[in-house]
Amino acid sequence: MSDTRRLCYTVDLRDDAELMARYKAWHGPGAVPKPVVDAIRKDGIRDLEIWLYGTRMVLIMEVGPDFDPGTKAASDAANPEVQEWERLMGTFQQPLPGTPAGQTWVAMERIHSLKEQA
Template structure:
């Protein structure tokens, strides 16, 4: 299953550069990468347009957002990562209190268009 989410960054070029550096290959702590894979997230990409981020996740049948959230809360490594990332991130204006990444809704699919 594909999940698409959005989040904003602090609108500061230096902060954005540091955020990107933290996401370079090998820069994300191994425990964080392991927690992603252990949740049956098969692939994950984060794309950026200025200060807006888009995350695309491909998940397997064992993925549960609730189980992932609970596992993240129980992991000191993931919590340390989340605190660090909040230095760079800011919620979308329409995000609910405490909501970080906001789920996006697909509105178009070429595959559903007539030939």
Template structure:
């Protein structure tokens, strides 16, 4: 099992943030299926202000490239992503077309 953490910002508008959170109270079943089919076992999103933080728990066979290819071929995922972009904005350091950015782990406390 692997864990990845990603970040993205929301548009700084309280009404849009509220709408975004409402969509995430019950995401479309096709989106849930696409996430599971890509090998994601657990996914959580946290928010503080406009900053989003996503934690993915994935199997060893998971690949971001494979998930991107699956998403690109899925019209419902593309519809969801286009809708969510109304609420999201790229981080300042994102390259053109990047949304969620993978974060680097800089500390890990393991208590035995």
């Protein structure tokens, strides 16, 4: 059994072609600021991908068994460079209906796994 867990989150991009192109550019190879990448890795995220269809994005993280989203959120809140990044990215994002105030990405619920099927 693997000690890696997968977590998925979702948010929409604002429906504006120019903003969407800029958002993609900010996430290209080497474009994310090093302190942000370092903070992601330091907090136990082993891999992270963002997928896009239209304006809908899905973030997929692979984390170790000790990863805690609340601890990661607290670490990010205390990191000025991560907060600057979050503010910038928030200008491109449109929270889904029902998203708690002040939040963009929301956790998705896994409802199916092929590994659990007979």
